Amino acid sequence: MASLSYHERVDVALWAGDPELALDVVEAAYDASHGGAPSVWEGFTRHLVRQPAGDRSRLLAAMPARHDKAPPGSGWRSALLYLAVLLGHDLPDDILVTERQAALTSIENDWFYPAATRFHVLAKAELDAGRPVSDRLVAVFRRSAECHHHREVRRLVAGVREPVLNVGEAWAEAALADAASPGAPWGPLLAHIVTAKAARPSATWERKAQRLIAEIGAEPLQERVVAWLSLVGLPRTVPVRRDRPGAPASDLFDPYNANALRGLVWLLCLIEPRLDTVKALGSLAHTGLRATSGQGARTPKVVNAAVHALARLSHPAARQELDRLAKVTSAHGAHKLIAAALAGASAGATGA
Template sequence: MGRRADEKRRARMAELGGEATHFNTYEMVRLARDERAAGGTVPGPFLATMRRTVRLGYFTDQALAKLLREVTEPVLNPGEPWADAAMADAAMADAPPGLLAHLLTATGSRPTAAWSRAALALCGPEPAAVRDAAVRWLALAGRPRTLPLRARPGESAGDRGYDVHNADALKGLAWLLSVLPPDPASVRALGALVETSLRRVPGLGPHSPKVANAAVLALARTDHGAALGELARLAARVTYKGTLKQITAALDAQAAERGVGRAEIEEMAVPAHGLTGTGRREISLGGARGLLEVHGTRTRLVWTNAKGRQVATVPAEVRRDHADALKEIKASARDVEKALSAHGDRLDRQFLADRTWTHADWRARLLDHPLLGTLAGRLFWLLEGETPMLGGTTLDGDPVCARPDAAVTLWHPLGRPAEEVAACRALLERRGVTQPFKQAHRETYPLTDAERTTRVYSNRFAGHILRQYQLNALAAQRGWTAKLRLGVDDSCPPLHRELAPWGLRAEFWVESSGGDQDGDLTGSGGYTHVTTDQVRFHRIGDPHNWNHACGGAYTTRSAPVPLEEVPERVLSEVLRDVDLFVGVTSVGNDPTWQDGGPGGRHRDYWRAYGFGELSRTAETRRDLLARLVPRLAIGDRCAIDGRFLRVRGDLHTYRIHLGSGNVLIEPYDRYLCVVPRRSAAVHPAGLPYEGDGMLAVVLSKAALLAGDAAITDPTITSQLH
């Protein structure tokens, strides 16, 4: 009887060890006490369930809390790869005794001096070895759980975010790195921890903002040049407001300490990442030579072996004799790519920053910088408000000589002579330059007669149906703030972006679409779609307008700024953002929505958008394709036809809409549903700018349909016959 009871008890504990939390705390206490009384130990997964239940429960069971004070092993909850690795190292004496338990005490907002001293003392005489172990553990943070968890309906899924018990130890791990000898690997690990911790979990939100904030604090306290550069990179990447505020405060403090502005410190902080020339790094390992070069926003590493012959892979002697150095080189190359992406976005935002550099600072911080120079050299600049430059040369290719204090600004096509804009575009194509973002081909949005009539608002982008979650994510990337609209009794401000240099706040009015009908609400209660309305401007500091989360008219609380009083570039850039939001998140460019979505309510909108007039962005795409198509391998099968790219296949002739990417089969305009693969979003080489995902989709569909006789995908072939 006793053995069967033991087996039954242990089977029940094993079962409960697969749950995120368990409601019956009395049962858990009884099982644990009986197991200890029988001379056994409480299994780690079951202990983890008890810990999570106490931390996430609506009330505290005193008996369970008392039991958890008595049972302390394993120190961390098993089931997360990083925690498993840390406990394995501790068991093998590869981690200092007591360190993991100390990490769990990181429950405050910042480490005290006593906490830091104790952490450093626990690391013993080889703190660098502990640092290396911590970096290894952090590399596993956020990976899929090794012990999946079940979650009951309405309960947070414990296997989709950090374990609530282990999260404190992750905070402590970040703090620990800030008191250990710094190096690029630890800085890299902290930056990655920020991004991993802010990665959104469906239905739950970010993994753990408190862990992200701990990593930011650790970077701010790390005495290493790379740490400041990592903060500058994160400032251009992070959209979560609380963490972004902490990053901003850290950079502001560094700027004040050096007596420069915030924008200047972000540029001064960018490290070279080992590059010795602009976009180049020469490497020597034994008899082998390597050349790391930047191409656009990617890097390429080419090797020459000891015999002087270029080889396709890393030479065997390098892999054998210089494994650690090779690992660091590859990590540095990834750092370069991440930095290029982030700082390209930061430069793109300078159009609304009203930024001016002296010629001397511009050359030192941008054009001649080993990393930023690869971006600045592909952009147009304006010297003293008059002379356009591509990098450091005039449009004729002559070097620019200027006084050190001469003013340099980022060139913008709005207000520039048409012949100058055309010359800039032609120069890019002639030299084969791909800009990191649209500049010479940038869309402009001057005030229209209709907007002069409405006076205080623009209806240019009203009446669209957008995917709310995708819209909010894209808006955050562009510096806008968006509150998720839920099917609850709440109020929401419009999407808005503060334009501090101009003292303005831009607003994009949206409201929920469809009420509470089937298909309009997600499982977590958020509306899947919103409809669009006005774009307005208000003074910064004016009260926000708002409407009900479930829809309805807006309540206005402050007077709008007349559009004619908004600076031309500000208006143009804000409307360009809104055009981007519509172009990317509209249901009209979803090829699976031909039935009009839930209940068929939006069929007319889908058809009107998916095959209607082109937006300014789509017009730019059409103009570029008109010049590009003749140079394509399938150029003899393609032609621009108004709003469409016409493609002649072997079976049919097709028309691809240049705004939505939707496809019609001639001659009866029969719809062809082609869902692009993820790889179709990769930007084709040889184009004058990056960042137009729909252009990549149009070209990929054109290449597919030009060879329609070779298509094997049954979801497509079934529609062709």
């Protein structure tokens, strides 16, 4: 039997009605895939999913005992959870639910999630069963989708609407609390700012933002945004682990929430500037420029938006904020960005 392929070996075991032997073959295929042949496992799982429902049911019935024997935290244990979801997708019994939920809970404090575990498949199984996943877990998958561009993870988080911002940052949690107040107008605003995923706002984005400003009122909106921005950079409310060397995750901006911060900056550009909004933009850029170990600026996308906003605003304090930023920043790229903004601001003042 050793000379047969994994597909053939598992077929023989299933034909013989021996799910334990079949799982031995499954484990061997998994080990082979992690020994330098990852395509073995992917092709093998597709082969298993195509098996008759009765064979898959027998395999699933044998999996809990096999999962219990697997070393805690091992890749094989995670693989069994993943395989259980695949094999049971059209069957009435949902096995290893408690174990699946425990596995998902174990990554709630990760900055990114280990993609090789394919835990997003486990999360989708929970959502498809009508069981919500935690806000912390949503944040993990959103950060992963934002930075790793994994198509399936992006598809998963696209279907999760709440919470509209990731928990874990003081400013975001304050915004979420404000939006949750009865009669508060902030929910639609937050839903719009998280769509600020491009380097510059589109005309369509700005038109919708203008409608929201008109509905809320420029002054209360400015006051609320300034209050939220004053909390940016405070210690995280939810501790996180990072899976690779470099800057501690606690020093970084949540990349999903960073889109929303960029959206807030764009909003302020559409309103007649006040001294407090200009200073809030300067402080946001300064906080974002603060260097982190092995990372550079904490959030270039937010810094870029804030600096460009300061260059665009027709307020005398805007140039003062840019001058201050130029003096406190040492990174070459940031200096170049601020110098260009100062030049643009000077040109605008001369033209005026």
